Amino acid sequence: MNFLKRQFDDLRTGKLSFFFTVVVLFWIKTYAVYLAEFNLGIQNALQHFLLFFNPLSSAILFFAIALFWKGRARNIAFVMINLLMSFVLYANVVYYRFFNDFITVPVLLQAKTNNGLGGSALELINPLDILYFLDLIVIIGLMIFKKVKPQERLRFRSVMAVMTSAVLVFLLNLGLAEIDRPELLTRSFDRNYLVKYLGTHNFTIYDVIQNSKTSAKRAMADSNEVSEVENYVKANKVDPNPEYFGKAKGKNVIYVSMESLQTFVIDKEINGKEVTPFLNSLVEKEDAIYFDNFFHQTGQGKTSDAEFIMENGLFPLPQGAVFMTHANNTYQSAPAILKGEGYTSASFHGNYKTFWNRSEMYRSFGYDEFYDATYYDMSNEDEQLAYGLKDKPFFEDSMPMLEKLPQPFYTKFLSLSNHFPFDKHAEDSGFPEGEFGDGVVNRYFQTANYMDQALEDFFNNLKENGLYEDTVIVLYGDHYGISENHNNAMSKVMGKEINDFENAQLQRVPLYIIAPGVEGEVNHTFGGQVDVRTTLMHLLGVNTKDYLSFGQDLLAEDRKQIVPFRNGDVMSNEYSEIKGVCYDNETGQPVEEGSNACEEISKEATKRLELSDKVVYEDLLRFYEPEGYKPINREDYQYINPNPKSTDNPDEVTHEENHE
Incomplete structure (x- = not known):
């Protein structure tokens, strides 16, 4: 009782009054940010209450750290x-405006490699964003x-009591x-759920x-762990179509x-002009x-995730990019398989x-050659983007290198021009901007045309x-270009309201497989990037029955x-589960309450994601070798250009000198 009395005395005498002022200001600010910036799919009163309530525990916990100091030092700690x-x-907020996702530790670790992304970030910043620091301005003011009196040092037990209250608030929140x-923390694949329920x-x-x-996980894994994956994959294999195999x-x-x-761009017209006339012609x-x-099916790794999925038949990770966090793993990728x-x-x-x-990742995939920017003339600023070379000079300058490769070859070309914020191509394409009240959406059609x-x-x-x-050409969209933050403009583009269901439909990307001598068609099957490696291998006559994908x-x-x-969603040819709601694809409407129409596909999707994560996190392919497959030795591959055309990136040169 004396302990509790001392805590109430601290509150009554004003020793915690400024602390609570700081906490409440930050709490209300965070809730306002949630409402203004994040589309978290609030579906009922409890979810809305939790959205309001969830910033409180972390605010109490972190600001309580300042209570270990006294006087001015405490106030400075509050500010910091x-x-x-x-x-x-x-x-x-800035990350979500484009990616519709939240920053994770792997994203922060990979940020140093994303040179050239500064322009995109600036495009996403609004001058009114200063309001998101208003509480900080108030407490500094x-x-x-001198509206805040220097406070004496609190008893250690008092500070720990405040921190304990933060834990109790969090447990109430979680309950x-x-x-x-x-099972929010054990089964969720969706960061939106975690933020909606628990806060940023x-x-x-x-x-x-x-x-x-x-x-x-990797340190604890052993060869027995791969059995569950192998059994599942082999039980769910389907026979290749004999009309196409080989x-x-x-x-x-x-x-x-x-x-x-x-x-949605395919067959789209702007002011009577086709946006992608060449790609349109390939459809037929x-x-x-x-x-x-x-x-x-990409996650936070976007383009790199698309590469990973399509070359390995595995899913990306729920946080970060596999290219950044697991580049040293053992993989049995398409380049390695075809090497045999x-x-x-x-x-x-x-x-x-x-x-x-x-x-680093390409070494694990077994790529023989990597022609990066040092092989191209990067001196012409008119041909440059923040991310590298524009598409026309890129493809043109790549041809001599492609012609010199021994055949048969397996190659990949990564285009860059149609990249957010979709600028610097108005004169290149000669195509008009759209008129949809959104600069990003308007410019998208110009860069797509280019x-x-x-x-x-x-x-x-x-x-x-x-x-x-003599070549099979696979053209694929790597990820979305227009995020749901532009849905107002996209409603005008599509001529209908873009709700959660329609936004999920917009995640379609084009896939063309052009193979001279193979009969073409428009194929309506529902599929994703994870299906492409197996499809290609069967066209090439390579049996995939022993590969884990x-x-x-x-x-x-x-x-x-x-x-x-x-993100936890799942599509099928009949039903789609989007943000926890089951939709009938034909009507675009939620199915009747109590229906289990999406139960089977949701369960199947979860199983695939869980097992794929197991393969990557535990590096299980190091324990598994398909019959006839020769494993890749990363040490056999080094990507050093002996005669670089471009050394504009000094960090790159330094890295290679150290690496060598």
């Missing part, structure tokens, strides 16, 4: 803690005008969240803990990553298979090799150089049409 917490909150979302700062703590566990055997392979291209081409229900079929492999990219840590022109030039060059007839041949007759997403 507020500044740090406000920065974390605001960083998430109170100190300057209420578990009522609405059971509690999510950050959770993320730090999860990442520390990840490091331990139809492209021995042909070269060219992948083209079409930056940020979404399917006699040797092109076009998939119109194909979805990107006599293929040479190469990747072409108009940015430097440290971007997305490709120089990329379309560059692709047509590339195809013509392949034909002129005699490569086209979670994709199914897009051309197989008996495939399950289930498309899991990293």
Whole structure:
């Protein structure tokens, strides 16, 4: 009782009054940010209450640290803690404005490699964002005008009592969240859920803990762990379609990553002009298979995630990018598999090799060559973007290098022009901006048109150089370009309201497989990037029965049409579960309450994601070797250009000198 009395005495005498002022200001500010910036899918009164309530525990906990000091030192500590917490909150705001996602520890670790992203960040900052630091300005003002009296040091027990209250508030928060979302911390694949129920700062703590566990998972794994994955994968294999198996055997392979291209652009017209006339023409081409229900499945790694998924048949991670966090793992990627079929492999990219840590990840994939920015002339500013070379000079300058590769080859080209914020291409394309009241959306059609022109030039060059007839070309959209923060403009583009269901439909990206000699079609199967590796291998006549992947041949007759997403959503040919709501694809409306229409596909999607994460986190492929497969030795691959055309990136040169 004496202990509690001392705590009440501290409160009554005003020793904690300024502390509570700081906490309440930050609490209300955070709630206002949630409402203004994040679309968290609030569905009931309890969720709305939790959204209001969840900033409180972290605010009490972190500001309580300042109570260990006294006088001016305590006030300075309040300012520094507020500044740090406000920065974390605001960083998430800016990140969410484009990615519709929240920052994780792996994202922070990979930030140093994302050179050139500064322009994108500036595009997302609004002058009114200063209001998100208003509480900090207020408490500094109170100190300057001496409205805050220096406080004596609190008893240690008093400070610990405040911190304990923060834990109790969090446990209450978590208990209420578990009522609405059971097993929130153990089963959720959705960061939106975690922020909605627990808040940004509690999510950050959770993320730090999860990442520390990840490091331990690999250390604890052994060869027995791979059995569950192997049993599941082999039980769910589907036979390849005999009409297509081996139809492209021995042909070269060219992948083209079409930056940020979404399917809604195909056949779209602006002021009577086709946005992508060349890609439109491929839809009905006699040797092109076009998939119109194909979805990107990327997470926070975006373009690098797309590469990872399509070359490994595995899913990206729930936090961060595999390219950054698990580049040293053992993989059995497409370049490595085809090496056993006599293929040479190469990747072409108009940015430097440290971007997305490709120089390290490609070593684990077994790429023979990596032609990065040092192989291109980067001196012409008119041909440059913040992310590297524009598409037309990139494809044109890549042709001599492509022609020199021994055949058959497996290659990949990463385009860049159609990248947020979609600028610097008005004169290049000669295509008009859209008129949808949103600069980002308006410019998107210009850069998409420019990329379309560059692709047509590339195809013509392949034909002129005699490569086209002996090559399978896979064109794919890597991830979305227009986030749901632009849904007002996209409603005008699409001519209908963009709700959660319609936004999920916009995650379609184009997939073309052009294989001379293979009969073309428009294929309506529902599939995703995880299905592409198996599809390509079967076209090339490579049996995949012993490889561990979670994709199914897009051309197989008996495939399950289930498309899991990293945010917890799942699509099928009949139903879609979006943000926890089950929709009928035909009507676009939620199914009747109590229906279990999405139960099976949701369970299947969760299983695939869990097992894929197990493979990556525990590096299980080091314990598994398919029959006839020769493992990759990372030490055999070094990407050093002996005669670089460009050394504009001094960090890159220093890195390579040290690496060598």
